[in-house]
Amino acid sequence: MQNQKIYHESKKYMPGGVNSPVRAFTGLNIAPPALVRGEGAYVYDIEGKRYADYVGAWGPMILGHCDEDVVKAIEDTANSSIAFGAVTELELRFAKLICDTTGIDMIRFVNSGTEATMSAVRLARGYTGRDKIVKFSGCYHGHYDGFLVLAGSGIMTQGIAGSAGVPEDHVKNTIIGEYNNVEQIRHIFEKFGEQIACVIVEPIAGNMGVVPAKREFLMEIRKLCDAYGSLLIFDEVITGFRVAYRGAREIYEIEPELVTYGKIIGGGLPCGAYGGKREIMSILSPVGPVYQAGTMSGNPVIMAAGYATVKKIYDNRDKFYTYLESLGQKLEDGLKKVFFEKGIKVVINRVGSMFTIFFNDNDKVENYEQAKASNVNIYRHFAEQMILKGNYISPSQFEALFLSIKHTDYEVEKFIEDVYQIF
Numbered sequence: 001m002q003n004q005k006i007y008h009e010s011k012k013y014m015p016g017g018v019n020s021p022v023r024a025f026t027g028l029n030i031a032p033p034a035l036v037r038g039e040g041a042y043v044y045d046i047e048g049k050r051y052a053d054y055v056g057a058w059g060p061m062i063l064g065h066c067d068e069d070v071v072k073a074i075e076d077t078a079n080s081s082i083a084f085g086a087v088t089e090l091e092l093r094f095a096k097l098i099c100d101t102t103g104i105d106m107i108r109f110v111n112s113g114t115e116a117t118m119s120a121v122r123l124a125r126g127y128t129g130r131d132k133i134v135k136f137s138g139c140y141h142g143h144y145d146g147f148l149v150l151a152g153s154g155i156m157t158q159g160i161a162g163s164a165g166v167p168e169d170h171v172k173n174t175i176i177g178e179y180n181n182v183e184q185i186r187h188i189f190e191k192f193g194e195q196i197a198c199v200i201v202e203p204i205a206g207n208m209g210v211v212p213a214k215r216e217f218l219m220e221i222r223k224l225c226d227a228y229g230s231l232l233i234f235d236e237v238i239t240g241f242r243v244a245y246r247g248a249r250e251i252y253e254i255e256p257e258l259v260t261y262g263k264i265i266g267g268g269l270p271c272g273a274y275g276g277k278r279e280i281m282s283i284l285s286p287v288g289p290v291y292q293a294g295t296m297s298g299n300p301v302i303m304a305a306g307y308a309t310v311k312k313i314y315d316n317r318d319k320f321y322t323y324l325e326s327l328g329q330k331l332e333d334g335l336k337k338v339f340f341e342k343g344i345k346v347v348i349n350r351v352g353s354m355f356t357i358f359f360n361d362n363d364k365v366e367n368y369e370q371a372k373a374s375n376v377n378i379y380r381h382f383a384e385q386m387i388l389k390g391n392y393i394s395p396s397q398f399e400a401l402f403l404s405i406k407h408t409d410y411e412v413e414k415f416i417e418d419v420y421q422i423f
């Protein structure tokens with residue numbers, strides 16, 4: 001009852017009762033659990049109910065909830081510095097760690113993934129002197145005006161193409177391509193190549209559900225950007241430090257000029273970052289003419305949490321990613337077996353510890369149109385039942401689910417068993 005009451009009351013004070021649309025349980029017959037505590041692979045609601053967590057704060061919680069090193073870093077730092085808006089050694093330490101271990105020359109910290117992608121695009125436009133950008137349907141790069149065309153995530157869940165309040169003018173320079181369509185991206189460049197500042201892409205999409213890019217698709221984009229002098233931006237807000245330490249860049253062995261981070265980079269606190277080649281980053285203000293700023297950027301507590309998280313991942317990278325892959329494989333195999341036995345057609349897309357179960361009649365889901373063909377009513381029923389059985393999963397079909405290093409065979413086996421019980 002407390003969950004119901006909180007959701008009901010919240011709607012009076014916050015639109016939809018939430019501070020980000022994807023958290024609303026639209027179309028579900030249960031109220032969102034009002035969460036009060038997280039520990040390892042579990043979250044607990046105000047009614048005392050425990051859930052194995054597959055949302056992971058929408059990605060950041062790869063170490064599980066309240067990792068002791070991250071909590072200690074936050075506590076220690078908060079005791080001496082909460083905010084300065086000034087130079088600190090903490091931000092230098094973190095910048096060095098990321099640049100030295102991921103192979104980018106320079107980085108700028110911001111406060112969210114949206115800020116990171118929006119600023120990276122501004123930088124690309126400033127660097128190239130061009131206006132047009134290419135993004136792909138189903139990819140979500142945050143809620144900046146220029147990205148809200150055929151976007152994934154909450155936009156896709158609501159079944160709308162974009163957002164009211166975005167002037168036509170703000171999207172007239174956004175060209176939309178189809179994800180994984182090699183032919184089409186060639187045509188786009190043939191037509192607009194000289195005017196394209198950048199291509200921004202989720203190299204493994206997580207916002208129309210998980211849809212990995214085909215290697216030849218990313219290779220073609222890389223080649224076209226080189227040929228036309230456009231910049232390639234990998235939006236690794238979800239995939240950075242998630243699918244591999246160096247993100248999708250490591251998996252595909254393709255280097256963009258700019259990369260954007262969010263989620264894991266802040267260890268669960270609000271943080272984003274963008275970085276890349278020195279020559280490009282050096283035109284950022286105060287060195288160059290591209291302006292971008294932030295009162296809270298590089299906040300000491302966030303820098304400490306982010307550093308503790310990323311350093312722990314880096315120090316244990318072989319062990320962590322091997323573990324996450326084997327757990328992910330076990331989950332995928334178990335789910336495929338259950339759905340097959342039950343005669344339910346699904347497509348399961350998974351890369352390491354991120355996955356989506358599409359209730360979909362297609363044999364594969366490789367783009368927005370195919371993802372959109374999923375049966376959202378079955379998904380909603382599934383989500384509702386899984387949550388009631390103590391598995392906290394996204395209420396929306398078009399999101400990624402995540403494993404953390406704190407998940408074990410036990411949670412995964414229970415997840416599979418619960419799916420078996422539901423259908």
Ligand SMILES: Cc1ncc(COP(=O)(O)O)c(C=O)c1O
Nearest residue numbers: 112113114140141142237238262
């Ligand atoms: C790939 C991607 N880019 C950008 C964003 C925007 O990040 P934020 O929600 O932190 O603004 C998100 C998630 O929201 C994302 O998944």
Ligand SMILES: N[C@H](C=O)CCC(=O)O
Nearest residue numbers: 020021022058153207399
């Ligand atoms: N799909 C979104 C980002 O990855 C989910 C987070 C949000 O928008 O609240």
